[in-house]
Amino acid sequence: MSKELAIRAENITKVYKLYEKPIDRLKESLSLRKRNYHRPFFALNDVSMEINRGEVVGIIGKNGSGKSTILKIITGVSSPSAGEVYVNGKVSALLELGAGFNLEYTGIENIYLNGMMMGFNREEMDGKLNSVLEFADIGDFVYQPVKAYSSGMFARLAFSVAINVDPDILIVDEALAVGDLKFQIKCMEKFSEFRDKGKTILFVSHDINSIKRYCNRAIWLNAGRIEAQGDTDLICDRYTDYLKYGESASKKKDDKEEDRGLSLNKDIIGVIESFEIQDTQGNDLNDITYNSDFRVKIQFEMNTEDLEIVIGVAIHSIDDTYVCGINTLLDKEEIKYKKGVNAIYLDYNSFNLLGGSYYFDVAIFEKNAHIPIDYKAKVKEFFVRSTYVAEGICVLPHKWRMEND
Numbered sequence: 001m002s003k004e005l006a007i008r009a010e011n012i013t014k015v016y017k018l019y020e021k022p023i024d025r026l027k028e029s030l031s032l033r034k035r036n037y038h039r040p041f042f043a044l045n046d047v048s049m050e051i052n053r054g055e056v057v058g059i060i061g062k063n064g065s066g067k068s069t070i071l072k073i074i075t076g077v078s079s080p081s082a083g084e085v086y087v088n089g090k091v092s093a094l095l096e097l098g099a100g101f102n103l104e105y106t107g108i109e110n111i112y113l114n115g116m117m118m119g120f121n122r123e124e125m126d127g128k129l130n131s132v133l134e135f136a137d138i139g140d141f142v143y144q145p146v147k148a149y150s151s152g153m154f155a156r157l158a159f160s161v162a163i164n165v166d167p168d169i170l171i172v173d174e175a176l177a178v179g180d181l182k183f184q185i186k187c188m189e190k191f192s193e194f195r196d197k198g199k200t201i202l203f204v205s206h207d208i209n210s211i212k213r214y215c216n217r218a219i220w221l222n223a224g225r226i227e228a229q230g231d232t233d234l235i236c237d238r239y240t241d242y243l244k245y246g247e248s249a250s251k252k253k254d255d256k257e258e259d260r261g262l263s264l265n266k267d268i269i270g271v272i273e274s275f276e277i278q279d280t281q282g283n284d285l286n287d288i289t290y291n292s293d294f295r296v297k298i299q300f301e302m303n304t305e306d307l308e309i310v311i312g313v314a315i316h317s318i319d320d321t322y323v324c325g326i327n328t329l330l331d332k333e334e335i336k337y338k339k340g341v342n343a344i345y346l347d348y349n350s351f352n353l354l355g356g357s358y359y360f361d362v363a364i365f366e367k368n369a370h371i372p373i374d375y376k377a378k379v380k381e382f383f384v385r386s387t388y389v390a391e392g393i394c395v396l397p398h399k400w401r402m403e404n405d
């Protein structure tokens, strides 16, 4: 295995035996003629993947597609029916609640137990204990057996151990993304810190936006097989199309993009057709000059005219800092649209983001701006040219004056 590779899974198959009735399992085990009473179920079917050091890879797929199973096999919690896994480096895994914990042990004992399972000795774990406890922040509960913990406390401790032991490879199944918002944010910050340190992360989530935000590659599992893998945005967009429009749409995405605007499937409420940046005369722009005026033109097609909608536009910097998200609900603008293709302009005046690369997200939501009817992440990248050198993200409108002026 090359030094650059962190994980290699080769032709992994995982077959479970499914029994129609519980008694069939007993019958099978007692059968002298070795008769089968089960049918095989392929949770994974010939799955191969290679993950390089420093990659942050997201695994996506519908419920039951095999995401947790592949993580369990990679971490050695479960063994494959066929195929081989090679792992290069210390792995720390956040699998389903409880995996790797002994319920009868206290929190502290479990911290040491987990560390040792990862190959750290007692002295090494002594050195890590404080940061684990500080991050978990569950107070004196660490002296109680973990069976007395609430699921939130359990998650805090498990996350804290996995994240603070400084593994080479972090494997996270979203099953653990519980706990309160503050703690989730803390975990996400740690996650970014990990990514920035060039560690390898394998990450399962149903939250496509987090996958887009954090991962540089995505693997889409479907019914135990790899449906597609590659560029995160491309794979995530194909997957969300598949969830929204069904199989034919995701496979035909390229054709669909060609004839957008011609016909909408009746189950689709609306789609964003195009997003352009223009100067105030309507000429297309790729770069924006600092402090200039420009507009964006959003074309969208609606299949209805009875639904109140909200349109939102967000700007992120290229390192994924959320710069500004606005929508027509916040701005108390009512969208009057017709069935068919519509266009809306959003004017930006004296645009004062600092020089650098950014991108736009755009979305159509239902009237409360909670549920996206269509969401196009990273719909357009743009570059701000600026001669004003300051620090931060933007230059807020300002004026200097002396008290006596």
Ligand SMILES: Nc1ncnc2c1ncn2[C@@H]1O[C@H](COP(=O)(O)OP(=O)(O)OP(=O)(O)O)[C@@H](O)[C@H]1O
Pocket (backbone or CB within 6 Å): 016, 017, 041, 042, 043, 061, 062, 063, 064, 065, 066, 067, 068, 069, 070
């Ligand atoms: N011990 C088991 N016995 C039988 N079938 C199992 C077992 N464990 C998992 N499966 C099945 O294997 C398939 C893949 O399960 P897995 O948990 O990997 O899916 P997943 O993609 O992680 O789903 P989710 O998004 O719901 O977490 C599912 O159909 C599941 O029912």
